């Protein structure tokens with residue numbers, strides 16, 4: 001499903017260069033359940049953004065389901081992202097002036113579903129993450145962990161075949177965190193490809209495969 | 224130093240009310256090292272915002288160093304916040320268009336220090352959290368954990384007597400997290416009053432006292 005070959009991502013700035021990814025080779029098959037770990041600044045989010053078609057490498061190639069991603073135009077990329085990929089961002093990226101239901105329903109709006117279906121599915125997704133009593137709250141009327149769960153609900157509402165979650169439990173207590181991990185376990189059992197970035201061993205242990213990054217390189221890859 | 228009596232914080236919304244704090248009694252002496260824990264949505268950030276003079280209770284009273292906080296005007300409150308309190312926000316609240324040094328130096332600008340002193344102290348604060356090689360990066364050119372450390376550096380740069388840190392290690396791997404906790408330990412040994420919200424036991428164990436919230440009430444308080 002996912003094939004990265006010698007992927008590099010360099011950021012050029014006034015004072016020099018940052019090599020966020022320095023030649024990554026990675027293959028992930030359909031249905032795998034993978035945890036990505038590593039120190040702060042080691043390139044995990046950069047890797048996730050490339051896999052999720054939100055960013056392009058400055059070197060190497062990325063193929064998703066056999067398609068060379070950087071050869072696609074913006075519309076084709078947007079289509080893939082909307083239909084196939086659910087992304088939980090490390091900093092949530094919620095619409096600040098929209099309530100929880102509207103935020104969660106956004107992928108369904110892009111998918112062209114009608115209003116009644118969007119409302120029902122969005123409410124259901126919010127209930128699944130324990131936010132059934134916060135439907136009309138906007139992000140600044142929610143706690144940090146509630147915002148995190150809102151971002152998770154939005155990523156899952158369109159039932160994507162690939163779920164990319166960047167630190168999905170960073171703001172959650174252990175009980176709520178466990179509920180979210182069980183949700184990812186269920187998705188995996190149902191055949192969804194799940195890739196989680198986490199710095200918590202308890203979360204990483206649920207995955208079948210653990211990959212560790214350091215300074216933009218993969219240093220361990222164990223199943 | 225900190226005295227909360229029957230503190231309530233109710234949010235009124237179209238559909239009803241949310242009782243974020245439901246009658247909190249809490250005394251914290253100067254120099255204490257306290258960890259606050261509890262489920263997502265239990266009122267931890269709300270409590271921190273009141274203690275940090277960023278929000279006022281809808282019931283009860285809050286005294287800081289003997290002063291009844293809600294009787295102060297906006298300028299006096301701003302003065303206390305700038306001189307005495309260092310706040311690490313759960314969602315960082317960084318200036319997106321300013322680089323790391325400018326972000327960290329902001330409290331020093333309000334304190335009226337001149338440019339050279341601000342620059343030196345800000346760089347030093349960034350080095351202490353491991354960001355010495357990221358001085359000219361803006362928040363969107365930093366990783367999630369680097370943004371978190373930037374927020375911590377800013378909270379500490381003015382050497383406040385009270386440090387309030389809301390989930391300061393949520394985005395950090397265990398090694399970087401350990402470095403940050405050691406920093407808080409050092410502040411505590413130097414006499415700073417430190418209050419951390421955390422959902423991680425390893426972090427809470429460094430504090431001398433652990434307080435647990437549930438549904439807006441304190442349910443345990445142990446030293």
Ligand SMILES: Nc1ncnc2c1ncn2[C@@H]1O[C@H](COP(=O)(O)OP(=O)(O)OP(=O)(O)O)[C@@H](O)[C@H]1O
Nearest residue numbers: 141143144145146234243263264265266267268269
């Ligand atoms: N402006 C607001 N309007 C309405 N409800 C709010 C508002 N801000 C917070 N709340 C609610 O108050 C409750 C407490 O929020 P708070 O942010 O203090 O929780 P928390 O303990 O910090 O949670 P977390 O661990 O998820 O960060 C939550 O249930 C939240 O939905």
Ligand SMILES: Nc1ncnc2c1ncn2[C@@H]1O[C@H](COP(=O)(O)OP(=O)(O)OP(=O)(O)O)[C@@H](O)[C@H]1O
Nearest residue numbers: 011020040041042043044045046364366367368369
């Ligand atoms: N736009 C940018 N310009 C310059 N440098 C950048 C940019 N974005 C990220 N970086 C740098 O690239 C490196 C990798 O960033 P990335 O966000 O992938 O790290 P990460 O592993 O997700 O870290 P964390 O665990 O802290 O979230 C970091 O050192 C960061 O400073």
Ligand SMILES: [Mg+2]
Nearest residue numbers: 045090366367
């Ligand atoms: Mg990251």
Ligand SMILES: [Mg+2]
Nearest residue numbers: 143144268313
């Ligand atoms: Mg909070």
